[in-house]
Amino acid sequence: MEKTPIEIQKLFYRPICNEEEIDRIFNIQNAQDYLLKLRADTIVDHMRLFRVYRNKAIEQGDKWSLEKSFESDHFVNFKNRLPPDLKQNCEDNITCGNIFSNEVNGFIFPTKFGIITTISDSMRYFIEFMNLGLLNFTEEVPQHVRLNALRIAIRVMLQTEALDFKMDPRGIIPKVIQKEMYHTYPFQAQFLAGHEYAHFLLGHLDNTKIEQKHLFKAMFKSQEDYRKIGAYTVSQKHEFEADLASITLPNYTDVEKQFVYEYALLWFAYLAIYEAIEDYLVPPIGYQTHPSAISRYQNLLDKVPKYKGFNVKYYTKELPDIVDKYRTFFIEDIGYHCDSYEMYGSAYLDVPNTKWRGKELIDRVDYY
Ligand SMILES: [Zn+2]
Helix, strand or coil, rough: CCCCHHHHHHHHHCCCCCCHHHHCCCCCCHHHHHHHHHHHHHHCHHHHHHHHHHHHHHHHHHHCCCCCCCCCCHHHHHHHHHCHHHHHHHHHEEEEEEEEEECCCCCCEEEEEEEEEEEEECHHHHHHHHHHHCCCCCCCCCCHHHHHHHHHHHHHCCEECCCCCCEEEEEEEECHHHHHCCCCHHHHHHHHHHHHHHHHHHHCCCCCCCEEEEEECCCCCCCCCEEEEEEEEEHHHHHHHHHHHHHHHHCHHHHHHHHHHHHHHHHHHHHHHHHHHHHHCCCCCCCCCCCCCCHHHHHHHHHCCCCCCCCCHHHHHHHHHHHHHHHHHHHHHCCCCCCCHHHHHCCCCCCCCCCCCCCCCEEECEEE
């Protein structure tokens, strides 16, 4: 019997979705289904993501669910800290979840099934490797390993680094450092999720102000823009307000608030380094809706009341100096070695057979 086209189409999704998920993708009933299809399409359309997800699915066998494999703690934790009426308002109106994208700001967009907000799943790798490059750790990290960590982080955002970190961790990172480099991400993701919810709660979303944005923006001539999303666009003033509200709206304990605030500053510092590279590769044309990372950093620094223990010198002088130094460094580095940023594959913390790298793992021999 000949297969109908829809059955053939379903075959593409089978390696990365369970049967129930495939049925949902082909019969979208709500915003969760819509989001699931967006995730699945992006993976099916990108061989490099497809390979990673096919492996994850094989590893989990019958238990596999594409939907459940995406983290959502940061959205949930933010909502749980809101006053009950605001939490309910978010839950009633907004569907949330991670996707894959190189849009650093997250998306919030209307669909016929309701509003969806997303942030990119690859952000965690960007943040972790930026941390490894720039933070102080209980054990020493050699300077060349730090630089390579920063290059890996930047390649993640440029979509040229394979996202197979679980199979190939790019080197040997001491356990204690691993723990420290992962520490900031949950707070930063929570801040980003909160920023998107804040746009909704503060009444910034206007159905007449929709702008087409790409899920993946091409950074090199060898890449192509991928998939347009009609996303809400808001003024720069509202962007600043949403950043602040993401920290002030929830009922955080003092300690939580300090983590969210200081790691948000750190996030904008990292983003400022990446933005310099992005602007160098794809010079911005016309009016930019999102203010620069540096101005968002300054906005938070100016507006959030200082508390005992806040390291004024670090955030007003030392960190901005580090950002300046690396913006200059990486524009030069990418100018001279553009190929090594554009080439798709894996970058490493060190050369083979060293303390930070170990033995060279061979793709399709040592791992699949
Ligand atoms: Zn925004």
